[in-house]
Amino acid sequence: MxxxxxxxxxxxxxxxxxxxxxxxxxxxxxxxxxxxxxxxxxxxxxxxxxxxxxxxxxxxxxxxxxxxxxxxxxxxxxxYPMNKPSEDQPPLATTMVRSSHQWQDSMVLATIETLLNSAINLAFLKRSDVDVDQVAYLRREQDRCQSCLDWLEARATTEGFIPGVFSIADLNLLCALQWFDDRDVVQWWGRRRLETIVARYQNRTSVKENPLAF
Ligand SMILES: N[C@@H](CCC(=O)N[C@@H](CS)C(=O)NCC(=O)O)C(=O)O
Incomplete structure (x- = not known):
């Protein structure tokens, strides 16, 4: 197994x-x-x-x-098969990206990954008592996070990154942004479409039943 x-x-x-x-x-x-x-x-x-x-x-x-x-x-x-399609709507996407939008969808995934990787670096360094505002490279990491968030906001729709499905990009975004919420690392609020995506999925059964531990 x-x-x-x-x-x-x-x-x-x-x-x-x-x-x-x-x-x-x-x-x-x-x-x-x-x-x-x-x-x-x-x-x-x-x-x-x-x-x-x-x-x-x-x-x-x-x-x-x-x-x-x-x-x-x-x-x-x-x-692996989708053993039981979720009763929650919209259904989970069955592929990482759409073949018709391969490069655009892959760049969205890559940008969310960059955002989370930079935020994780900042979080670990903060936890080690590094004053991230005092280090030029870490200020750049903070700028990179905001730049990625702005780029994602411009490409998102209020129905997620791929309307009609709970996309893998939506899943990536939700897990990143909810992780930011409880850690004072990246301020992402105020972006209407990203906020709508989190609100749309935060009460989904699979999401609620698999919370982060803090
Ligand atoms: N790019 C990796 C990142 C995974 C990652 O950073 N995992 C963290 C936990 S949140 C980890 O294992 N950190 C331990 C370490 O960096 O030594 C992925 O997408 O799986």
């Missing part, structure tokens, strides 16, 4: 938790608790030996190990 490695605080892992719930894919959840390992590594030496980035989330499917959250999503959408 598919094994899913995750932490409860990770916004990247949350995307997969929500997707697995949407697809009702049978799997064995393996929660990793950072820093709880006897060997002194963050997630355990055995895990980190198999994942070059030493990060969560990842999955093991037979002999196949897949890491990087959006690659995991792509893999699951391609290899």
């Amino acid at each position: 598919l094994t899913f490695y995750y932490t409860l605080r990770s916004p990247y892992a949350r995307k997969i938790r929500i997707l697995l719930a949407e697809m009702e894919t049978p799997h064995r959840p393996e929660e990793l608790v950072p820093g709880s390992m006897d060997d002194g590594s963050l997630f355990g030496e055995d895990y980190e030996a198999q994942i070059p980035s030493m990060r969560v989330p990842s999955i093991k499917d037979g002999d196949e190990i897949i890491f990087e959250s959006n690659l995991v999503i792509d893999y699951l959408l391609e290899k």
